[in-house]
Amino acid sequence: MNLVVVSNRLSRGNANEPMTGGLAAALLPIVEKSGAIWVGSSGRVRDGAQKEPFAEIEALGTGALAMLDLPAAHYGGYYEGFANSALWPALHSRADLIRVSQGDYLSYREVNAFMARALLRFRKPDTVFWIQDYHFLALGAELRDLGVTQPVGFFLHTPWPAREVIAGVPHHRELAEAMLAYDLIGFQTEDDYENFAGYLSSTLGLVVADGVVTSPHGKTRIAVFPIGIDAEKFARQAARAISHPDVSRLRRSLNGEKLAIGVDRLDYSKGLVNRIKAFDQMWTAQPSLARTVSLLQIATPSRGAIEAYGNLQSELAKLVSDVNGRHGEVDWTPIRYLNKGFSQTVLAGLYRTAQVGVVTPLHDGMNLVAKEYVAAQNPADPGVLVLSKFAGAANELDTALLVNPHDIDSMARTIAMALSMPLLERRMRWEAMMIKLRHHSIQHWFASFVDVLELARAERSVVVQDVVEPPTWWPLRSANG
């Protein structure tokens, strides 16, 4: 088998470079070891005069990275436009933030079609294509239009929301239709699976039986594959990183005070405003906690050209300064707020230094920071994870302190409780989480998706004559609705 993995963002595999997002960090170690070709955006654009998609190729472990320059005329409409101003808010149940235009949608489709053409040069008879995330919902359909008959699978790293929310994206039907060109569609959680299956039956009138939906494209299997991490490797990295200069400086600066840590992209789905308010509330309700615990909040700037992100950045900066102004002392800053990225190595050491990890998104596909925080802990004296019940990770990490990120008072009380939790309880909770992390590793995620994809393709070719009649709306390439 010849595996071609596709995602918008790539990672070049330097553990000392700032890490840019969960997906890239998760895929890196498995691409390095599996010999796959990993294709994605180079981060550069080119004008439309190019005849062939240009790819710069470099080795990555036993595999390779292929970095494509995307078309300049469509990049903004694709990335800042349709992917991150229409799909991202919808997928995270923020229909109020959906901003959509027909131009952006056409750019999104153009970039999906461009990527499909670029992938043809990597196709061999035994190639398996595995497409990642909401940037490429329509890529499978584009590949099929180009005559690709090899297995093509798709994994969604974000949630799939309720039917009424995704319907806020005017092109939802044609996108869902395009998705059914995939042989296998993977989700992070049962809820995402149920929402998608419910959408297919209630909105598209298709029958989903035993995880298989039959459409004019043939049969598509849908299934749940919660993404994991390499917990043992991350633990070793964290133990080593404790002596990294950045980590040592942090420890020295604490003067014996406890530390809570949050590490997020600066995104409205991450619940950062509510988290800062919860710390404010905790120090207000329990003034004795002042000087005994501070928060290190890393909020890496993201998608800054989009208005909602610019607004959030301003709101957070103001809120943090207000909280620090009210609770701070001449020699004590309650919140250390950093707008920059850190390498995996440094992050591992920072997680191990913190007695509490706060991961409180309003809605998140999985959230690998939660898993990394747990894996980084010292087994003899582990910290406590405070985790939103609306992060996909809460399904597995159910011995974390689970919180409702909308309930600020309760979050404040829970963080205080985490700070005073006895060692025995901390160890019991942590050990239970480590068992799950070891069991649901990234290697397991990767291998099980690829196995099921090959089976799904085999099932599909057996029944290819057995396709259903197209419903009247099929295919809807240009209509909105």
Ligand code: F6P
């Ligand atoms: O949540 C899905 C995801 O792909 C993450 O893995 C990643 O952090 C983010 O979205 C992508 O963000 P960006 O726009 O910075 O590539």
